[in-house]
Amino acid sequence: MASCDTPPRREPFPQLTYQHLAPINLDVAQVVIQDAYQPPMTDPHVDQDFPTPPATAARQWAKDRLKAVGKDGVAKFTILDGSAVDVQLPRTTGISGVFTQDQSDRYDVKLTVRLEVENRMGNHNGAITASAQRSESVAEDMTLNEREKLWFEMTDEVMKSLNAELEKQIGAHLKEFVR
Numbered sequence: 495m496a497s498c499d500t501p502p503r504r505e506p507f508p509q510l511t512y513q514h515l516a517p518i519n520l521d522v523a524q525v526v527i528q529d530a531y532q533p534p535m536t537d538p539h540v541d542q543d544f545p546t547p548p549a550t551a552a553r554q555w556a557k558d559r560l561k562a563v564g565k566d567g568v569a570k571f572t573i574l575d576g577s578a579v580d581v582q583l584p585r586t587t588g589i590s591g592v593f594t595q596d597q598s599d600r601y602d603v604k605l606t607v608r609l610e611v612e613n614r615m616g617n618h619n620g621a622i623t624a625s626a627q628r629s630e631s632v633a634e635d636m637t638l639n640e641r642e643k644l645w646f647e648m649t650d651e652v653m654k655s656l657n658a659e660l661e662k663q664i665g666a667h668l669k670e671f672v673r
Contacts, residue, residue, distance in 0.1 A: 544649055
């Protein structure tokens, strides 16, 4: 007699938003968000499997934080990299491997974005590039729910780092465009 396995209950995750942070008011008429990063959707890339892919979180950051409050000009927010890669780690083999709990995978998350600001006359412009990354290794017996929770937390942490870096660079290099 065959038995049926019930798939594990998948935990829901909140949407990552940045509306709780003060908007960054830019002296431009329009903010454009561009995706230059296209996920490969093949191994070893796993960003498409994340509850919130890193590039999606970066896009949400731009929607929530960058506000056009000027009469002319454009700010272009471009996501250059939003990758998450699964690096297989070596495992203990032989009889020792049966009794050893190894770290089986390392996840490397990287986000790189560029913010370019210019007015329509073209005589005022500026640009910054900001990056953040995070790596975590996991045990071979990690469950799917634990893995997804880690991926969600990694995205949240890398976004906190990216947010801090963007705020710092905007304040230092694009301050003439901030209102």
